[in-house]
Amino acid sequence: MKMSQTDIPVFDISHPAPEVAQQVLDAASTHGFLFIKNDGVTIPPKDIDDMFQLSKEFFASPLEHKQEFAIHSEKAGGINRGWVSMQGESLDPEGQETGDPKQAFNIAPPTPSTPLQPLPMPLSAHTALITRFQTSCHTLCTSILYLLSTALHIPDASYFSTRHDSTRGPSGTIFRLLYYPKTDSTASIRAGAHSDYGSITLLFRLPGQAGLELLTPAGTWVPVPVDPSNTSDAPSTPPILVNIGDLLCYWTAGLLRSTIHRVTFSGGEERYSMAYFCHPCDDVRLEAVPSKVMEEFGDKGKEKLESQRKRLGLRGEEDGVVITAREHLERRLRVTYGL
Ligand SMILES: O=C(O)CCC(=O)C(=O)O
Numbered sequence: 001m002k003m004s005q006t007d008i009p010v011f012d013i014s015h016p017a018p019e020v021a022q023q024v025l026d027a028a029s030t031h032g033f034l035f036i037k038n039d040g041v042t043i044p045p046k047d048i049d050d051m052f053q054l055s056k057e058f059f060a061s062p063l064e065h066k067q068e069f070a071i072h073s074e075k076a077g078g079i080n081r082g083w084v085s086m087q088g089e090s091l092d093p094e095g096q097e098t099g100d101p102k103q104a105f106n107i108a109p110p111t112p113s114t115p116l117q118p119l120p121m122p123l124s125a126h127t128a129l130i131t132r133f134q135t136s137c138h139t140l141c142t143s144i145l146y147l148l149s150t151a152l153h154i155p156d157a158s159y160f161s162t163r164h165d166s167t168r169g170p171s172g173t174i175f176r177l178l179y180y181p182k183t184d185s186t187a188s189i190r191a192g193a194h195s196d197y198g199s200i201t202l203l204f205r206l207p208g209q210a211g212l213e214l215l216t217p218a219g220t221w222v223p224v225p226v227d228p229s230n231t232s233d234a235p236s237t238p239p240i241l242v243n244i245g246d247l248l249c250y251w252t253a254g255l256l257r258s259t260i261h262r263v264t265f266s267g268g269e270e271r272y273s274m275a276y277f278c279h280p281c282d283d284v285r286l287e288a289v290p291s292k293v294m295e296e297f298g299d300k301g302k303e304k305l306e307s308q309r310k311r312l313g314l315r316g317e318e319d320g321v322v323i324t325a326r327e328h329l330e331r332r333l334r335v336t337y338g339l
């Protein structure tokens with residue numbers, strides 16, 4: 001039985017007021033998911049369309065061609081970059097016997113010291129579009145991080161955004177193209193239940209290609225609509241879905257919620273999506289966030305973090321030891337890929 005759709009709020013952050021920042025924080029700490037109205041400028045709808053088109057062309061290329069850029073390989077430019085084959089990744093190793101029936105391609109952002117990773121055709125012919133898209137996504141993430149800092153009453157409202165400033169050095173940030181081919185298999189789980197690794201994720205989906213579900217605190221799966229406005233004059237550009245990842249949940253001592261989600265649909269047409277996983281710079285120390293709100297929250301998130309750690313198969317940290325963003329990511333990648 002399908003549950004009713006979630007009540008994920010949609011925010012217009014083009015003229016951010018303190019109330020908006022507070023509402024964004026509330027959504028991030030209750031649902032862990034929120035929508036941001038696409039203002040048509042920050043991430044131009046044409047770039048979204050063009051990126052989807054490019055992604056389709058890439059995934060339609062021959063397997064051997066994609067295989068050359070296999071994830072983590074030297075040719076792909078290093079760890080967590082490149083092509084993930086069908087069943088090549090299991091987001092829910094405990095709950096699934098085989099890997100996810102999907103393909104992906106991970107692209108790291110270029111930094112001043114590291115050029116864009118080597119890309120296969122046709123991606124390599126469109127590096128300007130890809131880097132522009134990554135930059136636009138990062139700009140939106142920066143605005144959201146700014147709102148969260150504001151609502152947390154961190155004296156420096158750019159506390160989170162400066163720590164995600166990609167010009168300061170490498171990070172775990174990854175732009176991921178996803179392709180769920182049509183399969184004859186009866187299995188309906190296309191991306192296993194998981195929470196994202198980083199700070200915040202932007203997710204782009206195509207109208208008519210539902211399938212994303214989130215797990216509510218009551219333990220039920222509910223669909224996340226591609227476009228939450230049910231009106232017939234729905235905007236042609238759906239709002240952008242944002243969700244909180246494990247790193248930001250950990251960094252905020254469980255105040256911000258990283259919600260478990262999955263992709264499920266049986267048979268049907270192929271499906272495409274794109275995700276921008278925003279991470280802090282590698283050397284950022286995930287130390288106590290200097291915020292009155294955090295102080296008041298205290299250790300109320302302790303249980304949530306403990307169960308998250310168990311679910312992820314992570315060993316407990318020693319109390320009081322501050323880890324870096326890179327160490328946080330490496331723990332997750334070790335569990336996912338056995339690196
Ligand atoms: O394809 C989707 O809609 C979601 C994918 C996802 O959750 C992920 O890659 O982390």
Ligand SMILES: [Fe+2]
Nearest residue numbers: 194195196261
């Ligand atoms: Fe995800």
